[in-house]
Amino acid sequence: MTDTASWVPEGVNTELPSAARVYDYLLGGGHNFPGDRALAEKLVTKVPARDMARLNRAFLRRAVLYLLDQGITQFLDLGSGIPTVGNVHEVAHDVNPDARVVYVDYEPVAVAHSELLLEGNKNAAVLQADMRDPDKILQAPRTRELLDLDKPLGLLMVGVVQFIPDGDDPWALAARYRDAVAPGSYLALSAFTWDHAPAGMAGAVEVFKNSQDPIFPRTHAEITRMFDGFDLVEPGLVLTPEWRPERPEDTADAERSNLYAGVAQKPVGHSNG
Structure with a gap:
């Protein structure tokens, strides 16, 4: 039976699970449907x-704080998902109220709730767009209004590239964004991997075939290639809780994360392509 909740944008198929709504449910959110659950x-x-989900969300927070420490004041969050605790603009504005954030997602529920959350916030906006269309995203009036692409920004691809099949070439896509952003910009990326639980992840692939968002986990080497043209900062590409943990004990369940994560900078001497 279709959920007819008043907050559902018109035209949304509530019976076909979406990754954004599954993630929302896993994080304890309330904007999901029986099929997602x-x-x-x-x-x-x-x-x-x-x-x-929890460890990936924690990585996002640490990455944003790191970028703020490096002087980054503007962020482009691709595949941002449904708003939940610890959104990028919340983390950033606690440190720098003038930081600017553009969220991008193609999932209508994610966009609708982001619009509600951001109402009246002059330093943050959301676009409904597919991250595989960087020209549309980067040329959007709201993007141009909030972000200065001639200055370094934080490009966030956190927990999203596993939804891009090899046929759509996520490596070339990362390079297109790299060439569009200013030298000194950073890329923060995390992605599902087969490496530590191949049988379990194969099962996850089968589960996601019943959603609108099939998944494509990748090896350490395949994910590392997405940083081509960037310089990885220490500790490189590691499991999410191993990326600059706040406490040593935070890495105890690292192998349960099943996502690699890294942050890298576009070299200052690298001209835009």
Whole structure:
């Protein structure tokens, strides 16, 4: 039966699970439907999906704080998902109220709730767009209004590139964004990997085939290639809780994360392509 909740944008297929709504459910959010919850519960029988979601969200927070420490004051968050605790603009504005954030997602529920959350916020906006269309995103009036592409920014691809199949060449896509942003910009990226639980992740792939967002986990080497043309900062590409943990004990469940994460800078001497 279709959920007819008043907050559902017109035309949304509430019966076909979406990754954004599954992630929302795994993080304890309330903007999801029975199909999303059922898929999430199947997922947790294959991989520790709640830990994966929590650890990925924690990486996002640490990465944003790191970029703020490097003097970054503007962020482009691709595949931002449904707003939940610890959104980029919340983390950033706690440190720098003037930081500017553009969120991008193609999921209508994610965009609708982001618009509600950001109403009246002059330093943050959301675009409904597919991250595979960088020209549309980078040329959008709201992007141009909030972000100065001639100055370094924080490009966030956190927990999103596993939804891009090899046929759409996520490596070339990362390079297109790299060439569009100013030297000194940073890329923060995390992505599903096969490396530590190949059987479980194969099960997750099967589960996600029943959603609008199939997944494509990748090896350490394949994910590292997405940083071509950037300089990885220490500690390089590691499991999400191993990236600059706040406490040593935070890495105890690292292998349950099943996502690699890294942050890298476009060299200052690298001209835009």
